[in-house]
Amino acid sequence: MTAGSTTTSSETGQDGIRIQLTPKEAAQTAALAERLSSTASGAVDHPDWIAAARTTSCALPVRLLEAIRSYRNDPGTDGLLAIGRLPVTHGALPPTPTVAQSAETAATVPAAISMLVGLQLGEIVAYRDEKRGALVQNVVPVPALETSQSNGGSVALQFHTENAFHPHRPDHIGLLCLRPAREGVGTYIASIRRALPLLADKDVAVLRESRFTTCAPPSFSAADHSCPHPVLSGHLDDPDIRVDFHATSALDDEGAAALDRLGAALDSVRCELALQPGEMVFLDNRLVVHGRGAFTPRYDGSDRWLHRVFVHLDNRRNREWRIDAGSVLI
Ligand SMILES: O=C(O)CCC(=O)C(=O)O
Numbered sequence: 602m603t604a605g606s607t608t609t610s611s612e613t614g615q616d617g618i619r620i621q622l623t624p625k626e627a628a629q630t631a632a633l634a635e636r637l638s639s640t641a642s643g644a645v646d647h648p649d650w651i652a653a654a655r656t657t658s659c660a661l662p663v664r665l666l667e668a669i670r671s672y673r674n675d676p677g678t679d680g681l682l683a684i685g686r687l688p689v690t691h692g693a694l695p696p697t698p699t700v701a702q703s704a705e706t707a708a709t710v711p712a713a714i715s716m717l718v719g720l721q722l723g724e725i726v727a728y729r730d731e732k733r734g735a736l737v738q739n740v741v742p743v744p745a746l747e748t749s750q751s752n753g754g755s756v757a758l759q760f761h762t763e764n765a766f767h768p769h770r771p772d773h774i775g776l777l778c779l780r781p782a783r784e785g786v787g788t789y790i791a792s793i794r795r796a797l798p799l800l801a802d803k804d805v806a807v808l809r810e811s812r813f814t815t816c817a818p819p820s821f822s823a824a825d826h827s828c829p830h831p832v833l834s835g836h837l838d839d840p841d842i843r844v845d846f847h848a849t850s851a852l853d854d855e856g857a858a859a860l861d862r863l864g865a866a867l868d869s870v871r872c873e874l875a876l877q878p879g880e881m882v883f884l885d886n887r888l889v890v891h892g893r894g895a896f897t898p899r900y901d902g903s904d905r906w907l908h909r910v911f912v913h914l915d916n917r918r919n920r921e922w923r924i925d926a927g928s929v930l931i
């Protein structure tokens with residue numbers, strides 16, 4: 602794909618919205634992010650800074666605004682928005698953090714970019730019991746979490762809807778690559794739009810019933826779990842999916858067998874996103890499950906580093922859950 606084009610499919614075979622910024626658009630975006638870096642209070646979680654970022658986001662390059670709007674209307678078969686060549690200056694980055702609960706609270710250029718793009722898609726939210734409710738979170742490998750099914754782990758991370766246990770899961774999740782993995786390990790995605798035709802009607806019927814429960818992921822400090830819920834819901838031919846293959850259990854054997862077959866169907870349509878520095882993807886968390894391959898961290902500052910943000914599309918629907926009408930949900 603040439604710089605500057607916006608497409609709905611690509612040579613990777615994925616069907617989503619893809620845009621590569623031109624050098625001029627990247628410079629325009631860098632100027633906005635740099636301005637926000639020196640805007641009081643310089644903290645991405647502060648309501649005044651968020652308000653400034655929301656206003657500033659309206660001045661992003663118009664082609665980027667069009668791509669975001671188009672993705673919001675329909676994220677394609679793969680439920681994906683991929684934005685390339687954002688101005689993340691790879692060489693000037695500090696070492697990759699290695700601590701648990703890592704988040705970016707300062708309005709650095711990459712953190713400001715994550716907020717700017719996310720705030721055009723919707724409202725950026727976080728959860729009080731995960732990474733202390735920080736809005737821009739670091740996805741980095743953490744010593745002692747190697748085998749954990751969380752983004753601090755480095756074993757293969759099973760397919761999941763983000764925060765599948767929560768009644769107000771993110772509508773979209775954004776991942777901005779600051780530093781790539783040495784081994785080229787990728788984020789895996791699989792869309793229910795691709796997997797549905799592979800499922801038997803009987804399994805779909807079982808998956809549409811409230812025969813499943815889901816626990817909170819290990820990244821949450823509070824052990825919580827959902828009420829019984831369906832895995833598939835909404836339109837018969839274009840359903841939403843809610844599942845975490847590590848944390849969702851069926852209440853009976855028939856449900857467990859249907860869940861296994863859903864997992865196999867999703868694995869068979871899996872595609873890999875090998876994120877490059879300056880690449881940000883948004884995944885529609887209602888349509889797409891995501892996971893990650895295994896890799897071997899060094900913990901020497903050179904490991905893979907992503908920023909992550911969560912987006913809700915409707916600030917009223919989650920109002921009861923938002924503390925002091927802010928961005929953090931209980
Ligand atoms: O490491 C990744 O690519 C994704 C990790 C993940 O599932 C997340 O941060 O929500």
Ligand SMILES: [Fe+2]
Nearest residue numbers: 761762763891
């Ligand atoms: Fe995740």
